[in-house]
Amino acid sequence: MKKNNSSQQNSQDERLHSRSDTSSRSVIPDIEIIDLDGNSHAQTNSNRFQSSRSKKFSQDYDMDMAADSPDDYPEKSSTSKRIFSRINIHIVLLLVVLTFIFGIVYKVLTWGVRVDPNEIVPGDYDNSNDYFLPLTDSKGHTIRTDYSGNIKILAFGNAPFADDRDSEDSLLSLVGQMTGATIYNCSVSGSYLAAELPYLQEEEYPMDAFNFYWLCFLATGNKDIEKKYLKAVEVLGEDAPEEAMDVYNTLTGIDLNDIDVITIMYDGSDYLAGHEMYNDENSQDILQFTGNMEAGLAMLQENYPNIRFIVLSPPYAYGLDENGNYVSSDIQRYGWDVLSTYVIRQAFSANRYSVTFVDNLYGTIHEDNASQYLIDHIHLNVEGRKKVAERFVKALYYFND
Numbered sequence: 001m002k003k004n005n006s007s008q009q010n011s012q013d014e015r016l017h018s019r020s021d022t023s024s025r026s027v028i029p030d031i032e033i034i035d036l037d038g039n040s041h042a043q044t045n046s047n048r049f050q051s052s053r054s055k056k057f058s059q060d061y062d063m064d065m066a067a068d069s070p071d072d073y074p075e076k077s078s079t080s081k082r083i084f085s086r087i088n089i090h091i092v093l094l095l096v097v098l099t100f101i102f103g104i105v106y107k108v109l110t111w112g113v114r115v116d117p118n119e120i121v122p123g124d125y126d127n128s129n130d131y132f133l134p135l136t137d138s139k140g141h142t143i144r145t146d147y148s149g150n151i152k153i154l155a156f157g158n159a160p161f162a163d164d165r166d167s168e169d170s171l172l173s174l175v176g177q178m179t180g181a182t183i184y185n186c187s188v189s190g191s192y193l194a195a196e197l198p199y200l201q202e203e204e205y206p207m208d209a210f211n212f213y214w215l216c217f218l219a220t221g222n223k224d225i226e227k228k229y230l231k232a233v234e235v236l237g238e239d240a241p242e243e244a245m246d247v248y249n250t251l252t253g254i255d256l257n258d259i260d261v262i263t264i265m266y267d268g269s270d271y272l273a274g275h276e277m278y279n280d281e282n283s284q285d286i287l288q289f290t291g292n293m294e295a296g297l298a299m300l301q302e303n304y305p306n307i308r309f310i311v312l313s314p315p316y317a318y319g320l321d322e323n324g325n326y327v328s329s330d331i332q333r334y335g336w337d338v339l340s341t342y343v344i345r346q347a348f349s350a351n352r353y354s355v356t357f358v359d360n361l362y363g364t365i366h367e368d369n370a371s372q373y374l375i376d377h378i379h380l381n382v383e384g385r386k387k388v389a390e391r392f393v394k395a396l397y398y399f400n401d
Helices: 002-026 040-067 075-110 171-179 206-210 212-219 223-239 244-253 269-273 289-303 339-352 382-396
Strands: 152-157 182-185 261-265 308-312 356-358
Touching: 152 212, 171 182, 171 382, 206 212, 206 223, 212 223, 212 244, 212 289, 223 244, 261 289, 261 382, 269 339, 289 308, 289 339, 308 339, 308 382, 339 356, 356 382
Parallel strands: 152 182, 152 261, 261 308, 308 356
Antiparallel strands: none
16 A cells, blocks of 8 residues: 555656646746846846846737637638628629620610511512723723713624514613614524534534624624625525624624624523533633633724623523423523523623623522513513613713713
8 A cells, every 4th residue: 555655656746747847848048148348237138138028928929829719710700701702603693694685685686777578579689790890991091981972882692682673672772762872783593602613614503603703703804704604694594593694784884993882692592502601721712601702802802992891691591491391590400500600600701801791690680580571481571671771771871970
């Protein structure tokens, strides 16, 4: 029993000693300032410094302990910050959604121009590839000419100009009534713009004599072509176009130096016949729809630079299926391409030679209104002729002012 008591006593002494050591380590030791000069005032200041430093350390320690106490953190402040953060996110998202909705509503209300459907006339629009160009000299300077006087117009083409040629309701007669111009009608019914052969073989393909290119030779006084032309008429006999000799007499009897305007208009016959359209390697290939026109234009412009040219595209023509039924010419092909492509390529060729181009396919008589202006699948009625004549006069007078 004594031994146990003694052990317990020793253990308590050790714990006290340990606490004493810990307490002694927590006490800041006194710093003794040695006065080398023997000044007792320095000792006094040292004591004051020691006392002040101990007091400051005690205050700092108490403040640090107070700051580390979890009981002193305000839970209310932390909770309010979280709520405020959530409110901010919701407000931002709401503003974004409202802005998006406002943008959609604004676009819908301000999109385009309001149009009354009852005011829309089917087909009453202009989506044409017109090129209205003035006459220019070799340097590109505009030659001012008033075409509203008694001018002279020479016309090449087929059915649009040739149909009812002696009637007051013919297309060129209507142009004459609108302008007061003197018109020489050298169109040939049943002719094509593209040739069948690259040379004029009057006995093998006599109808080639009536396409635009060979008629240009006739107009410029080429004697060899005059002979071939007459031979072609002879070969055809009763099948020759009825206006063949009138055209011959007109072209061989006029002086192109007196002509103010030359106009060219062929319908969709080349398209229906499946004639080739253009040749990238030779833009003046007369076997092509555009090449024949370019070759004739080049010849006439070189020799008669003071003549203004106005090319009129084919108006709309229906395609025909194997049973003769009308089909869209934007769908039906005859070995080459659709009618609209012929017109687009013709516009390109006219622009290449800086001549006026009137797009009748999109600007005058197109698929939407063709039934009002065609007698059949291709020929113009009187109202159709009036529309084409009006468009021609618009192009003719375009630069008068």
